Amino acid sequence: MNYTANVTYNLTSSNCSNEMCIPDEDYLNVIETHVFPKPWEWTLVGLYSITFVIGLTGNSLVCFAVWRNKTMRTVTNIFIVNLAVADLTVIIFCLTPTLIVDISETWFLGFIMCKLVLFLNTVSISVSVLTLSAISVERWYAICYPLVFKSTKKRAKLIISAIWLFSVAVAVPDLVVAKLHPYFSPEFTILLTSCKPGWSNRNQTIYQLVLLIVLYVVPMVLMGFTYSHIAVVLWKGNIPGAVETARKPMMNSKMNKADEQLESRKKAAKMLITIVIIFAVSYFPVHLLNIFRYTGVLLKLPTNFVLVMALISHWLPYFNSSINPVIYNFMSAKFRKEFRMAISCGMLQQKRRIRGRGQPTMSIYSNSTTTQHFVGRNYSQTEQITLSNFHDKSETDAW
Incomplete structure (x- = not known):
């Protein structure tokens, strides 16, 4: 980087006879x-x-x-x-x-x-x-x-x-x-x-x-x-x-x-x-x-x-x-799936906050099925068994 900025003026205005000097x-x-x-x-x-x-x-x-x-x-x-x-x-x-x-x-x-x-x-x-x-x-x-x-x-x-x-x-x-x-x-x-x-x-x-x-x-x-x-x-x-x-x-x-x-x-x-x-x-x-x-x-x-x-x-x-x-x-299909679910979870929570402010009497159990789908979802037992059979746990390629 050119830190001098091509500025060569004298910094002191006193005793300055050079025509390049400025205050x-x-x-x-x-x-x-x-x-x-x-x-x-x-x-x-x-x-x-x-x-x-x-x-x-x-x-x-x-x-x-x-x-x-x-x-x-x-x-x-x-x-x-x-x-x-x-x-x-x-x-x-x-x-x-x-x-x-x-x-x-x-x-x-x-x-x-x-x-x-x-x-x-x-x-x-x-x-x-x-x-x-x-x-x-x-x-x-x-x-x-x-x-x-x-x-x-x-x-x-x-x-x-x-x-x-x-x-x-x-x-x-x-x-x-x-x-x-x-x-x-x-x-x-x-x-x-x-x-x-x-x-x-x-x-x-x-x-x-x-x-x-x-x-x-x-x-x-x-x-x-x-x-x-x-x-x-x-x-x-x-x-x-x-x-x-x-x-x-x-x-x-x-x-x-x-x-x-x-x-x-x-x-x-x-x-x-x-x-x-x-x-x-x-x-x-x-x-x-x-x-x-x-x-x-x-x-x-x-x-x-x-x-x-x-x-x-x-x-x-x-x-x-x-x-x-x-x-x-x-x-990576796995990361792509998790990214989408995380974004969807955030959007869902934001919608629920907005609805909650607009309708304070709305039941807290509304949309419970959808919420369960996005929030804290774990693989079912069948999916876990399939994954465990498909990969070795120590070197799983979870992509």
Whole structure:
């Protein structure tokens, strides 16, 4: 970002012989004009606002869907909820400050929030990529080596705890070294104050390289390997243990269930691979931008190009956090069903509130059948038996 704003006037009006000098009050007006959003920047505000609403609503629905429906509390979905929590963290705490800084080039939130936002941003990125890595390894074992390693919910929760602890440890430098860097004396104006690490560019470059390797390169290589192997196994239909089972006499219904399970796993793999690809595309520009910034490459590039690159790379991680629930909705029948039921439940409750205000004497038991259908619905015993026969509880593909 061009924080100097091409403003080169002398800040002092006294003893000023240079014809470029202007009074302090006029210069402050110049800065305020620069900080105030330009017409095209209101488009950026709208884009971030849409991203915020979609991300907040979608990730909340993911958590609600898994919490509400016990049949969806599988190992993979537990990891997906953790991913949704990380996305909610970055959307709630980091999206708005990023937008304000991109538009005003000023940090208005103070010293403590400066440290907290940088810290949570790194934590959420780390949790997201490590959770995706954990999902890929869990699916790899469940599909390619089901007899070697069996996933359990308890183990998944332990892995999630380890992911958060590791992410906090990785982000500690941001918490320690982040500080405010005013371009002018605070007594003159707080405008054009930045929030960034306070150590040397050399140390920050090393730190960014470590983050690039640990939180991007290694996970991408790992997920590329696991999902490639999963794709080969699924699309060949060569799932370990399936051949022996197929040789035994089986009823047509059981054969159909086996085929349905294979198709379900293929859909799950497609969805997860899509999420990983979007994550890789979304986070590569911001990692590259950080490396360019602290190695001095940005200074050699055209200002307008750097501005566009910065705005796009800053928005893409939030787009990634908001798009995941949309992917679940389009590619997962189970999540799509739960999302619709949650929305229908909310609309039904809103209608009942309106009717209740208009008709205070209406029986509280009205629409009880409809309410039972939407609110707190559990699968019937027959459906639960079918699901239990269809999937193994430790590795259910509840999509």
